[in-house]
Each structure stands twice: as structure tokens, then as C-alpha cells.
Amino acid sequence: MGKREDHKAATRREIQLATLDLLETAGADATTVARIAERAGISERTFFRYYDSKESAAVPGQSELLDTLLARELVPGASPAEILRELIDVCRAQFAYEVEQVEFKRISRLLLHEPRLLQAVFRQEQHLVNTLGSALEERGLLPGMQAQLVAELIACTWRVAWQCFARQESAGRSSNPAELFEQAVQNLAEITAPKAFGR
Amino acid sequence: MGKREDHKAATRREIQLATLDLLETAGADATTVARIAERAGISERTFFRYYDSKESAAVPGQSELLDTLLARELVPGASPAEILRELIDVCRAQFAYEVEQVEFKRISRLLLHEPRLLQAVFRQEQHLVNTLGSALEERGLLPGMQAQLVAELIACTWRVAWQCFARQESAGRSSNPAELFEQAVQNLAEITAPKAFGR
DNA sequence: GAAAATACTGTCACAGACTGACAGATCTTG
DNA sequence: CAAGATCTGTCAGTCTGTGACAGTATTTTC
Numbered sequence: 001m002g003k004r005e006d007h008k009a010a011t012r013r014e015i016q017l018a019t020l021d022l023l024e025t026a027g028a029d030a031t032t033v034a035r036i037a038e039r040a041g042i043s044e045r046t047f048f049r050y051y052d053s054k055e056s057a058a059v060p061g062q063s064e065l066l067d068t069l070l071a072r073e074l075v076p077g078a079s080p081a082e083i084l085r086e087l088i089d090v091c092r093a094q095f096a097y098e099v100e101q102v103e104f105k106r107i108s109r110l111l112l113h114e115p116r117l118l119q120a121v122f123r124q125e126q127h128l129v130n131t132l133g134s135a136l137e138e139r140g141l142l143p144g145m146q147a148q149l150v151a152e153l154i155a156c157t158w159r160v161a162w163q164c165f166a167r168q169e170s171a172g173r174s175s176n177p178a179e180l181f182e183q184a185v186q187n188l189a190e191i192t193a194p195k196a197f198g199r
Numbered sequence: 200m201g202k203r204e205d206h207k208a209a210t211r212r213e214i215q216l217a218t219l220d221l222l223e224t225a226g227a228d229a230t231t232v233a234r235i236a237e238r239a240g241i242s243e244r245t246f247f248r249y250y251d252s253k254e255s256a257a258v259p260g261q262s263e264l265l266d267t268l269l270a271r272e273l274v275p276g277a278s279p280a281e282i283l284r285e286l287i288d289v290c291r292a293q294f295a296y297e298v299e300q301v302e303f304k305r306i307s308r309l310l311l312h313e314p315r316l317l318q319a320v321f322r323q324e325q326h327l328v329n330t331l332g333s334a335l336e337e338r339g340l341l342p343g344m345q346a347q348l349v350a351e352l353i354a355c356t357w358r359v360a361w362q363c364f365a366r367q368e369s370a371g372r373s374s375n376p377a378e379l380f381e382q383a384v385q386n387l388a389e390i391t392a393p394k395a396f397g398r
Numbered sequence: 399g400a401a402a403a404t405a406c407t408g409t410c411a412c413a414g415a416c417t418g419a420c421a422g423a424t425c426t427t428g
Numbered sequence: 429c430a431a432g433a434t435c436t437g438t439c440a441g442t443c444t445g446t447g448a449c450a451g452t453a454t455t456t457t458c
Contacts, residue, residue, distance in 0.1 A: 004405075004454060032443065043408050048445060080389065081396040122321050145363050149386050152355045160351060164344050187348050190279065192391040197280040203425055231414065242437050247416065
């Protein structure tokens with residue numbers, strides 16, 4: 001409902017775009033909150049009412065992924081492996097979707113060269129891991145450590161797939177995202193295969 | 200070579216201790232660089248010649264672990280699983296060692312309640328993962344994605360073990376660190392077991 | 399449709415994090 | 429001990445991030 005919501009969403013978007021533009025054209029050092037605000041047509045003070053730092057204005061939230069993961073109904077009796085498998089399936093779909101978004105490649109390119117931005121992504125991931133881990137535990141699906149581990153493995157797989165994708169993109173080779181994600185999952189299963197790894 | 204090195208090491212240590220003291224007694228908000236510097240008997244400017252932020256003055260570096268991991272000789276023909284296993288063994292030993300250090304519990308307690316400090320730890324871990332991943336790839340031990348994945352799994356296991364340890368400590372129950380780490384490794388192998396997880 | 403409650407924004411003021419430049423003190427080396 | 433390298437403090441400055449307040453726009457209520 002309403003004019004207010006629309007305006008907020010528009011401002012939020014303006015800020016994000018202004019930030020990306022500046023990062024690309026002027027570089028990370030020259031991208032100050034003052035210049036972002038100016039370009040977005042708002043005051044510096046208002047910027048901080050939308051984002052708590054310029055880094056978080058540049059990187060996308062992972063709230064969609066998190067919501068999708070939390071929405072997945074899981075049967076109480078399932079083994080950790082089964083739960084991980086289900087959740088990985090959710091990620092696979094989401095990854096293929098997000099990778100096609102307009103801003104995705106722009107942001108990826110920036111992230112590869114700006115450690116400070118990467119930090120903001122990790123902050124998002126930390127939140128996702130914590131929330132998901134706690135949810136798995138509180139719903140009685142998994143005991144503490146396993147819940148934590150499953151959540152970490154989700155984030156881990158996502159990160160590896162993303163990083164490979166971003167690197168290949170920046171090297172010119174464009175690759176099939178779904179296939180890449182699948183490969184990450186396969187490797188994960190192989191590397192930790194009990195016959196060679198466990199005891 | 201002598202006096203200068205000693206003095207630097209001493210100052211570095213003083214800063215770290217001053218930071219921990221302040222964090223514990225005054226809380227994170229009241230812990231400013233100015234107060235740390237004052238307590239350590241140095242100028243504010245000098246603080247930044249030792250640490251690049253107050254967060255990194257509080258959290259320990261992971262350079263020891265990284266060095267140990269990099270020093271491990273690995274046979275070129277080994278499978279990813281074997282390599283992971285070898286490196287995990289290194290971690291197991293290091294974990295049992297570090298957990299006994301004097302500052303470890305103090306820092307752990309702080310980390311559980313101060314997200315900003317936790318961020319500094321992740322920065323360290325990111326560095327470890329990157330360096331280790333690159334090393335594994337450059338030495339021709341593993342192809343890119345697998346190298347990355349192995350490095351991530353190392354960090355992931357470490358993090359989970361540490362977090363469980365810290366939580367149990369803060370809840371009063373003191374637990375055997377080696378056993379806890381072992382349990383994390385076991386769970387990792389189990390959760391990703393191909394029979395239930397792979398296809 | 400006006401008035402009251404609510405939400406958004408800009409201006410101002412400020413504390414804290416960090417950095418470059420320079421000068422003086424301290425250590426190392428031949 | 430003298431020359432050179434290294435460390436430190438002072439100063440001055442930019443940038444981030446936040447609280448307080450007043451004015452404006454929107455929604456709600458009657």
C-alpha cells in the first residue's frame with residue numbers, strides 16, 4: 001500500500017545504482033558517502049537511514065535465498081545428509097536465477113578487486129549461516145553442531161560456485177551457472193567421501 | 200639484532216592486552232583507540248602502526264596455522280580427499296594447542312557477543328582460505344575449484360569446532376577440544392556421505 | 399475534508415576511525 | 429662515534445557513522 005513505500009523503494013534503488021556507478025567509474029577510494037548521496041539526490045544523513053555503510057549499499061542482500069531456505073518444509077526424521085541435499089537443491093535453483101540478474105555481473109566484477117566489498121558479502125553470509133543454523137536446530141531437525149555444519153556447507157558451496165563463476169566471467173569465458181554449481185556440489189561430495197577421508 | 204625487535208614485540212603485546220582488558224571491563228562501545236593507546240602508553244598514531252583497526256588488535260592472527268598448513272609436504276598424486284585429510288590432521292593438532300593458550304578463552308567469550316570482532320576473525324579466515332587455496336592450485340596439487348573447496352572446508356571445520364567449543368565454555372560445560380574437533384570432522388564426513396548426499 | 403498521529407528528510411553538531419607529513423628521538427652498523 | 433635507518437609523537441585533515449531537532453509529506457481518524 002501506498003506512495004510512501006514506493007518512494008522508499010525507489011530511493012533505495014537509486015542509492016544502490018549511484019553506488020555501483022561510482023565504484024565502477026571512480027574506484028573504491030574515491031567513492032565516498034557524500035558523493036553517493038549527491039548523485040542519488042539525497043542528503044548524507046539520509047543515506048545512513050537506508051544502508052549502514054557504503055559497502056552494504058553495493059552488495060545485494062541474501063534475504064531471498066534465506067527466505068527460500070527457511071520456507072522449505074523438512075521432515076523431522078531426515079538425516080543430515082538428506083537435509084543438506086534438499087537445501088542444496090534450493091540453492092541450485094536460486095543460484096541459476098540470481099546469476100542472471102542485471103546487477104550480478106557488475107557486482108561480481110567489483111567484488112573480485114575490492115576486499116572491503118567482499119567483507120560486506122561475508123557479513124551477509126554470516127547472517128544467513130547463523131539464522132539457518134539456528135532454525136534447523138530450533139525446529140528439532142538437527143542437533144547443534146550438525147545444524148551449524150549444514151548451514152556452513154550451504155554457504156561454502158555457494159561461495160565456491162560464485163567465485164568460480166566470477167573468475168571465469170572476468171577471464172572472458174562465460175560458463176553455464178547451473179553446471180558450475182552442480183560441479184561444486186559434486187566436488188564437495190567427492191572430497192569428503194568417507195572411503196578416503198573418514199576413518 | 201636486538202633491542203628494537205624486542206621493543207616492538209613488547210609494544211605489540213601491550214596493545215593487545217590493553218585492548219582485551221578494555222573490551223572486558225568497559226565493553227566494546229567504550230573501547231576507543233584513544234583509550235587503548237593511553238592504557239598501552241603510546242600515542243594514537245602509533246597504535247595504527249601496529250594494527251590497522253582496534254578489532255584486529257583484539258583477535259589473534261592465524262599466521263601460525265597458515266604457516267603450518269603451507270609447510271606440510273603433499274604428494275602431487277594425492278586425491279583431494281587425501282589432501283583434505285592430511286590438512287585436517289594439521290588443524291586437529293593446532294586446534295588442541297591453540298585452545299590451551301591463555302588468551303583463547305578470553306577472546307572467545309568476547310567474540311560470542313561482539314559481531315564486529317567476529318568480522319575481524321572472518322577477515323583472517325578469508326586470508327587463510329585464499330592463500331591456502333592459491334597455494335594448492337599453484338603447486339599443481341589440485342585444480343582451481345577443488346583447491347578452493349578444500350581450503351574452504353578447512354576453515355569451515357575449524358569454525359564449527361571453535362564455535363561449539365566457545366558456546367560450551369560459556370555455558371559452563373568444559374569439553375575436550377580434541378574430541379570436539381574430531382566430532383566436527385566426523386560429522387563433515389557423514390553429512391556429505393555420497394550414499395545419501397551425492398547422486 | 400480537516401485535524402491529529404505518524405513517518406520521512408534535511409541541517410547541524412559531534413565523536414570516533416584512519417592517514418599523510420614532518421620533526422625529533424632512538425637504535426644499528428661500519 | 430658518526431651516518432643512516434627506524435620508530436615515535438604531534439598536527440592537521442578526511443571520512444564514517446549517529447543523536448537531536450525542526451520542517452515537510454503522508455496516512456489515519458473522525
